[in-house]
Amino acid sequence: MTTTESTHEGILIEPGDPRWDEARAAWNLALDQQPAAVVAAGDVEDVVAAVAVARDRGWQIAAQSTGHNATPLGHLADTLLVKTAPINAVSVDVERQRARVGGGAIWGDVAISAAAHGLAPLAGSSADVGVVGYTLGGGLSWLGRRHGLACTNVHGVEIVTPDGVVRWADADHEPDLFWALRGGGGNFGIVTAMEIALFPLETVYSGQLFWPLERAADVLPAWRDWAAGLSTDTSTCIRLLRMPPMDEIPEPLRGGSFFAIEVAHLGSAADGAALVDPLRALGPAMDLIAEGPATRLMELHMDPPHPVPYGGGGGLLAELPDEAIGSLLDVAGAGRDSSLLSVEIRALGGAIAEPGDHPAALDAITAPYVVFCVGMAPPPLVPGVLADVDQTMASLAPWTALPSYGNFVEQVVDPATLWGAEALARLCQVAETYDPDGIMRANHPLR
Numbered sequence: 001m002t003t004t005e006s007t008h009e010g011i012l013i014e015p016g017d018p019r020w021d022e023a024r025a026a027w028n029l030a031l032d033q034q035p036a037a038v039v040a041a042g043d044v045e046d047v048v049a050a051v052a053v054a055r056d057r058g059w060q061i062a063a064q065s066t067g068h069n070a071t072p073l074g075h076l077a078d079t080l081l082v083k084t085a086p087i088n089a090v091s092v093d094v095e096r097q098r099a100r101v102g103g104g105a106i107w108g109d110v111a112i113s114a115a116a117h118g119l120a121p122l123a124g125s126s127a128d129v130g131v132v133g134y135t136l137g138g139g140l141s142w143l144g145r146r147h148g149l150a151c152t153n154v155h156g157v158e159i160v161t162p163d164g165v166v167r168w169a170d171a172d173h174e175p176d177l178f179w180a181l182r183g184g185g186g187n188f189g190i191v192t193a194m195e196i197a198l199f200p201l202e203t204v205y206s207g208q209l210f211w212p213l214e215r216a217a218d219v220l221p222a223w224r225d226w227a228a229g230l231s232t233d234t235s236t237c238i239r240l241l242r243m244p245p246m247d248e249i250p251e252p253l254r255g256g257s258f259f260a261i262e263v264a265h266l267g268s269a270a271d272g273a274a275l276v277d278p279l280r281a282l283g284p285a286m287d288l289i290a291e292g293p294a295t296r297l298m299e300l301h302m303d304p305p306h307p308v309p310y311g312g313g314g315g316l317l318a319e320l321p322d323e324a325i326g327s328l329l330d331v332a333g334a335g336r337d338s339s340l341l342s343v344e345i346r347a348l349g350g351a352i353a354e355p356g357d358h359p360a361a362l363d364a365i366t367a368p369y370v371v372f373c374v375g376m377a378p379p380p381l382v383p384g385v386l387a388d389v390d391q392t393m394a395s396l397a398p399w400t401a402l403p404s405y406g407n408f409v410e411q412v413v414d415p416a417t418l419w420g421a422e423a424l425a426r427l428c429q430v431a432e433t434y435d436p437d438g439i440m441r442a443n444h445p446l447r
């Protein structure tokens with residue numbers, strides 16, 4: 001067993017405090033979160049104390065690890081924002097292939113701790129996304145086609161419910177709560193720890209191929225047909241990229257527009273190279289696919305390593321016929337005026353489409369594709385970015401699948417569109433048991 005210790009003390013920060021602006025910030029710097037107060041919780045006792053403060057003052061509670069999906073929270077008046085980022089310890093149980101992570105741990109720390117033992121978590125594309133928010137909402141990983149959604153690979157959850165009680169939920173304890181926490185989001189309390197599965201993985205064959213954006217019209221349909229034949233050892237996505245002219249972006253990409261294919265193959269380099277051959281035959285201008293350690297997956301998607309102001313949003317697709325590709329390229333392809341840095345389509349399928357061992361609020365995603373659009377901009381320009389997100393998603397509307405995927409939805413939506421009527425009704429029942437006064441405020445509320 002290896003452990004990194006959490007070190008912070010819990011602290012209540014109120015408006016007027018010199019630390020206020022730093023304390024209330026979300027990862028998305030376009031947001032101006034104005035809660036009643038912030039607690040930077042360092043451990044489970046801090047969280048219990050925070051719940052008592054909120055109840056005492058008649059406030060609601062919003063839990064936040066990083067603020068990667070904070071936009072739909074909206075105004076936070078009369079709400080205590082409980083930041084769990086300081087609860088960031090990660091301990092790896094090598095024998096049982098599990099990690100126990102704090103309620104504010106981020107994927108990069110888990111991936112590094114696990115890799116020291118030849119293991120890997122079901123991390124997403126970005127090192128600084130929070131494990132808990134991502135997993136409560138589902139969790140689409142580069143390993144997902146082989147192992148399933150992150151939420152269906154949770155062994156247990158430590159949570160402080162709105163009555164101030166510390167509970168452990170797993171298949172044998174509080175089973176309804178355990179069901180709800182795996183896909184039902186942050187509606188049931190403040191998660192202080194999670195036990196998650198790890199999987200053996202030493203090396204990967206991964207990277208990107210780039211073409212000029214003009215080539216999207218012929219390479220995107222070829223990618224779709226190629227991806228349909230892949231085994232669950234390989235995951236892939238495409239991107240329409242408009243790189244800003246920023247110094248931190250490497251020279252060949254800086255300021256350019258590209259069509260990119262990303263590939264993550266969980267097998268040997270020789271097998272991976274054979275798989276990628278048909279794509280290489282399409283003459284990419286740049287080829288960055290190579291073998292490397294499993295932690296290489298944390299950089300594959302080129303996500304920003306620090307908070308940025310941005311607008312984003314996405315959803316699921318039931319299919320990707322030529323008409324859908326044409327419609328998408330009409331608004332976001334070469335020669336179009338789009339503020340979006342990236343429009344991506346990830347191929348899903350494999351174990352993502354299959355229920356896990358124990359029933360969960362989000363058992364599986366059967367739609368074959370997920371889309372995410374994002375543009376970075378100074379806060380006053382973010383409304384324009386969001387208009388481009390809407391326009392791009394509208395171009396794909398005839399092929400959209402419901403229920404959608406909450407982690408990639410960054411606006412307020414009808415909850416039935418995220419969970420479907422049946423799961424939503426059961427989630428509301430669980431919330432009625434654990435939060436009868438409706439104190440929790442999640443980014444995607446149930447009611």
Ligand SMILES: Cc1cc2nc3c(=O)[nH]c(=O)nc-3n(C[C@H](O)[C@H](O)[C@H](O)COP(=O)(O)OP(=O)(O)OC[C@H]3O[C@@H](n4cnc5c(N)ncnc54)[C@H](O)[C@@H]3O)c2cc1C
Nearest residue numbers: 063065066067068069124125130133134140186191442443
């Ligand atoms: C750059 C980027 C890359 C991404 N890549 C992927 C990806 O590869 N795969 C994928 O599936 N998703 C991805 N996402 C989406 C991501 O999963 C969601 O944004 C997720 O909600 C982030 O969780 P968080 O804890 O970091 O964010 P937060 O905004 O802190 O949390 C989101 C919500 O989760 C709940 N929550 C968070 N922490 C707690 C807690 N301790 N207790 C109770 N509730 C809590 C709250 O309701 C909160 O409003 C990405 C997003 C971004 C911006």
